[in-house]
Amino acid sequence: xxxxxxxxxxxxxxxxxxxxxxxxxxxxxxxxxxxxxxxxxxxxxxxxxxxxxxxxxxxxxxxxxxxxxxxxxxxxxxxxxxxxxxxxxxxxxxxxxxxxxxxxxxxxxxxxxxxxxxxx
Amino acid sequence: xxxxxxxxxxxxxxxxxxxxxxxxxxxxxxxxxxxxxxxxxxxxxxxxxxxxxxxxxxxxxxxxxxxxxxxxxxxxxxxxxxxxxxxxxxxxxxxxxxxxxxxxxxxxxxxxxxxxxxxxxxxxxxxxxxxxxxxxxxxxxxxxxxxxxxxxxxxxxxxxxxxxxxxxxxxxxxxxxxxxxxxxxxxxxxxxxxxxxxxxxxxxxxxxxxxxxxxxxxxxxxxxxxxxxxxxxxxxxxxxxxxxxxxxxxxxxxxxxxxxxxxxxxxxxxxxxxxxxxxxxxxxxxxxxxxxxxxxxxxxxxxxxxxxxxxxxxxxxxxxxxxxxxxxxxxxxxxxxxxxxxxxxxxxxxxxxxxxxxxxxxxxxxxxxxxxxxxxxxxxxxxxxxxxxxxxxxxxxxxxxxxxxxxxxxxxxxxxxxxxxxx
Numbered sequence: 152x153x154x155x156x157x158x159x160x161x162x163x164x165x166x167x168x169x170x171x172x173x174x175x176x177x178x179x180x181x182x183x184x185x186x187x188x189x190x191x192x193x194x195x196x197x198x199x200x201x202x203x204x205x206x207x208x209x210x211x212x213x214x215x216x217x218x219x220x221x222x223x224x225x226x227x228x229x230x231x232x233x234x235x236x237x238x239x240x241x242x243x244x245x246x247x248x249x250x251x252x253x254x255x256x257x258x259x260x261x262x263x264x265x266x267x268x269x270x271x
Numbered sequence: 272x273x274x275x276x277x278x279x280x281x282x283x284x285x286x287x288x289x290x291x292x293x294x295x296x297x298x299x300x301x302x303x304x305x306x307x308x309x310x311x312x313x314x315x316x317x318x319x320x321x322x323x324x325x326x327x328x329x330x331x332x333x334x335x336x337x338x339x340x341x342x343x344x345x346x347x348x349x350x351x352x353x354x355x356x357x358x359x360x361x362x363x364x365x366x367x368x369x370x371x372x373x374x375x376x377x378x379x380x381x382x383x384x385x386x387x388x389x390x391x392x393x394x395x396x397x398x399x400x401x402x403x404x405x406x407x408x409x410x411x412x413x414x415x416x417x418x419x420x421x422x423x424x425x426x427x428x429x430x431x432x433x434x435x436x437x438x439x440x441x442x443x444x445x446x447x448x449x450x451x452x453x454x455x456x457x458x459x460x461x462x463x464x465x466x467x468x469x470x471x472x473x474x475x476x477x478x479x480x481x482x483x484x485x486x487x488x489x490x491x492x493x494x495x496x497x498x499x500x501x502x503x504x505x506x507x508x509x510x511x512x513x514x515x516x517x518x519x520x521x522x523x524x525x526x527x528x529x530x531x532x533x534x535x536x537x538x539x540x541x542x543x544x545x546x547x548x549x550x551x552x553x554x555x556x557x558x559x560x561x562x563x564x565x566x567x568x569x570x571x572x573x574x575x576x577x578x579x580x581x582x583x584x585x586x587x588x589x590x591x592x593x594x595x596x597x598x599x600x601x602x603x604x605x606x607x608x609x610x611x612x613x614x615x616x617x618x619x620x621x622x623x624x625x626x627x628x629x630x631x632x633x634x635x636x637x638x639x640x641x642x643x644x645x646x647x648x649x650x651x652x653x654x655x656x657x658x659x660x661x662x663x664x665x666x667x668x669x670x671x672x673x674x675x676x677x678x679x680x681x682x683x684x685x686x687x688x689x690x691x692x693x694x
Contacts, residue, residue: 165371165383167410190451191463195410199607224611233541234571235453235604241611257611 153177159186161208163196171198171205172225175213176269182215183269185240187225198224202243203252217247223265224257240265273311276394279330280305280425283337283345284319288626290648291593292657295320295690297431299441299488300364301336302421307386309394316425319345321690326352332359332397335378337366340600340623347377354379359402361393368409368460369601370620375404384408385446387417415446415466420476433689435681436665439514440482444473444502448490451604454566457490459602465494467502474505483677484534484668485513493519500524506531510677512668518559520550525557534668535560535590541569543583551587560590560664567644568597573634577643581650591660594647595625596640597632 155175163169172187186198186205198205206222209215222243229236240260245252280301287293298318305314317324333353335346343366350360354377362374363382375381380402382393389408396402423440431438445467448457468476477485492499492515499519504527506513512534518524525533536554540547540563554561563584567577584592599606599615600623609615614631622629626644628637635643652660672678 165405165407165409191449191458194463196459197602197604197607199611200602233453233569235569235608259612 155213158189159209159212161201161205163201167195169193169195169201173209174269175209175215178269181219181221183221183223184209184215185223185225185265185269187227190229199257202255203245206243206245206252217252220245220247221268223260225265238262274398275311275313276398277329277331278308278312278314278334279317279324279328279332280314280334280336281317281324281346281349282319283335283342283349285339285341285345286621286624288624290626290645292661293690294433294438295431296438296441296486297423297426297428298336298338299421299443300338302423302425303418303443304334304336304363304386304390305425306419306422307388307390308422309391312390312394314422314425316427318426318430319349321430322427326356330358332361332394335360335362335367336364337362338364340366340369340598340620342366343370343374343620347374350377359397361397361402365456365460369456371405378404380404380406382406382408384410385412385418387413387419389413412446412462412466415468416472418446418468418472420479423480429685430690432682432685435683435686435688437482437484437679437682439484439486440480441486441488442473442476442480443488444468444476444492445489445494445498449494450491454597454600454603454605455490456600456602467495467498470498470501470505473502474509477506477509477511483511483672483679485511487513487515489516491517493517496521496524500527503527503531503533510675512671514562518554520553522553525553525559529557529559532671533557533559534671535562535664537562537564537593539564539566540580540584540589540592541566543580548583548587551589555588560667562591562593563589565592565594565647566597567594567647568628568630568632568640570633572632572640574639574643577647578650581647584651589651590664591657592647592651594644594651596628596644597630598623598625599630 158170159173160170170193171189174185176183188198210217224241224243226239228238241257242260244256246254282298282301301316335350337343337346353360359379361380362378367374368383371381447462447464447466449465451458507530512532514535516537518528518536538561551561599609609630617629628641632640
């Protein structure tokens with residue numbers, strides 16, 4: 152598998168069925184995972200609220216190496232009058248303790264930088 | 272005969288915003304929950320904002336119903352004391368769901384979701400000493416058709432009068448919301464699907480409320496034009512006056528809303544655009560008053576913007592304005608964004624009363640935003656005080672009621688009593 156681009160179903164907080172957009176690009180040195188918040192199309196917990204669990208779920212489901220993971224959260228432009236709903240990308244820095252991810256820390260990045268990362 | 276369970280349902284108190292005129296409306300959540308209780312449950316409701324209670328009173332089981340984040344710490348304190356005395360406690364309601372994990376530390380049980388069709392199980396488990404730590408029905412809302420009228424008989428009615436004037440009764444005609452607004456957690460709580468009640472059920476509920484003035488508390492009525500118009504059409508014969516959140520901005524809908532008794536709406540005012548100005552004008556053209564809900568501290572707000580916004584509110588002749596500070600409640604995009612950006616300054620939930628700055632604004636200091644919040648209240652009500660504007664709104668509804676023959680005079684026996692006097 153070199154590339155995944157699909158809807159991913161996951162369990163949110165209190166096991167509420169939840170879903171996000173998912174893109175996985177496997178590069179020679181890392182696996183870039185981009186989870187996209189679906190807002191109205193996500194019936195459950197936001198990706199930000201469960202980022203560590205979601206990252207673990209994706210690693211498990213797609214057989215990724217936690218050590219090679221670069222996890223990015225994406226919120227698409229909502230076409231809103233409010234700037235809170237503009238497009239955003241954040242790298243989520245996660246600590247891996249051998250069994251689970253924890254301590255998420257977000258770093259905002261530009262779309263250009265994401266494009267650069269996933270470019271062949 | 273089944274043994275009665277004595278169930279005390281408590282609505283914890285919280286500190287009201289000093290800038291806002293304090294009104295205590297009969298809380299809706301506890302009455303909705305009480306309507307779902309099995310027959311063998313003898314429920315006693317305590318609204319702690321208006322009633323004192325003693326932990327020594329004999330009760331079998333205590334329920335704590337919480338709507339606001341700023342209620343949760345008080346709710347936990349009450350539960351801790353009851354549990355210390357060996358009385359089992361269960362939490363439910365909006366903020367119990369938003370703060371479920373923390374709340375579980377203070378509870379024998381936390382109920383997540385909507386109560387209809389679930390309380391037989393919960394109380395059976397209680398009677399069998401087999402209460403579950405969590406009843407998780409967040410993803411399984413009941414069919415909307417089974418939602419019946421709220422059990423308003425649990426209220427001590429006399430408490431919900433101010434100087435002899437009866438406060439509004441709360442009703443809901445739908446659940447869920449298809450919108451996903453920045454500061455709002457409804458999408459998480461109620462599901463992102465709009466679930467309108469059958470019109471006849473909603474009308475039955477409104478008719479049953481022994482009150483000519485209602486607050487239709489639906490998140491937004493502007494979600495399904497046909498249902499909204501059908502609802503308004505059926506409301507006309509009730510001859511009740513009501514306030515609500517947003518109504519759809521179409522002349523035919525506003526016209527029906529007015530005929531159905533629309534008194535005033537809560538309308539978010541987020542900028543100084545012609546779009547907002549025209550929207551307010553159209554409400555006014557239909558003789559529907561507007562209480563603007565104004566959130567301060569958005570990322571595009573600086574000092575100049577907020578001052579211009581307040582002037583704009585005066586210019587468009589809002590009937591009332593309610594200013595709040597953006598507050599990142601859990602399970603909102605606001606919370607997610609602030610958390611990512613490390614801008615949250617306090618996780619003391621008592622501070623989350625929407626009048627205290629608990630985050631770092633983008634274009635000003637937290638202190639300046641706090642000052643501008645006070646400024647906005649003062650400036651807007653400088654020439655015409657809040658109580659006078661409210662009186663004008665009350666006068667409007669009295670005139671309508673007199674014209675339709677539905678006016679009920681103030682209760683003389685309660686004319687000397689304000690809310691705080693009952694405690």
